[in-house]
Amino acid sequence: MENTLQELLRCPYDGTKINEKLRCEKGHEFSENQYFINLLLQPIKLTGLDILNPIYEELWAPIGFYITSHNTYSSVLKEVANYVSGEIVADLGTGSGKIFDFMKCKVCIGLDRSENYLKRLKTKRPHVIGIRADLSEKIPLEDSSVDGTSMTFFLHMLSDKEKVLKEVYRITKPKGRVGAVVLANNNLISRILGSVWKLDIKTTPEYVELFKRAGFYVEDARVMGAWSLIKARKME
Numbered sequence: 001m002e003n004t005l006q007e008l009l010r011c012p013y014d015g016t017k018i019n020e021k022l023r024c025e026k027g028h029e030f031s032e033n034q035y036f037i038n039l040l041l042q043p044i045k046l047t048g049l050d051i052l053n054p055i056y057e058e059l060w061a062p063i064g065f066y067i068t069s070h071n072t073y074s075s076v077l078k079e080v081a082n083y084v085s086g087e088i089v090a091d092l093g094t095g096s097g098k099i100f101d102f103m104k105c106k107v108c109i110g111l112d113r114s115e116n117y118l119k120r121l122k123t124k125r126p127h128v129i130g131i132r133a134d135l136s137e138k139i140p141l142e143d144s145s146v147d148g149t150s151m152t153f154f155l156h157m158l159s160d161k162e163k164v165l166k167e168v169y170r171i172t173k174p175k176g177r178v179g180a181v182v183l184a185n186n187n188l189i190s191r192i193l194g195s196v197w198k199l200d201i202k203t204t205p206e207y208v209e210l211f212k213r214a215g216f217y218v219e220d221a222r223v224m225g226a227w228s229l230i231k232a233r234k235m236e
C-alpha cells in the first residue's frame, strides 16, 4: 500500500488509522487482492445491480438515463467529474468507475461494496484505487482529506441519506466539492422508478436541504427529467 493511501485510510468501524499490514489500531484486520482493498468484514447479499454488471456501463445506464432524462449518461458524468476534479478524489458507489474516464485526479479512489464491480473497475481503469466498503456506514477516509467527491446514481439508494452526506462533509477539505446525480421525485417516471426499486425518493428541494443540513453550500441544483444534478461546496 502506498504512503499517500495509508495516510488517507481509516477503519470503517472505529475511525482509527490502518497500518501497512492493513490492521487498524483497535485490531480489525483487513485484506487486499489484485483488484481492491477489502475493508468490509461481513458478507453481503448480491443485488440486482450485480446481475447487470456485464452490461451496466455500456448499455443499461446510458440507455436508461437517456430515456428518463433526455441527457446523455456521458455528458452528465463529465459535468460532475469536471466539478469535483482535484488532487484527491473519491467516487462513492463507483461501480465500474466510468466517471474516472472524465476525472482529473492524482489519487483516484473508487469505493463500492460490490466485489464484481470493483474487479471490473481495476481491469478497465487500473489507475483507480478500489476500496470495498459499506458506504451506508462510516466512509473509510480521513477527515478533511479529499478535494472532491462524486456520487452519481448512488445517494437515492441509501435509506439514511443525511448520514452519508455528513460523512462526505467530514472527509471533504475546506473549499472541497461534492457532485451528485440522484433520482428525485420530479415527475411520474421518477415515482415509477422509485416504487419499482422500493426507494424513498426525495424531491429536489428536499435533497438540497439535506446537503445544507450536512454543512454544504449548494451551488447548483438542476432537474433533468427523473434525475437531479446537485453541486455543493464545503465553505470552511
Ligand SMILES: [Zn+2]
Binding pocket: 011, 012, 013, 014, 015, 016, 024, 025, 026, 027, 028
Ligand atoms: Zn478498526
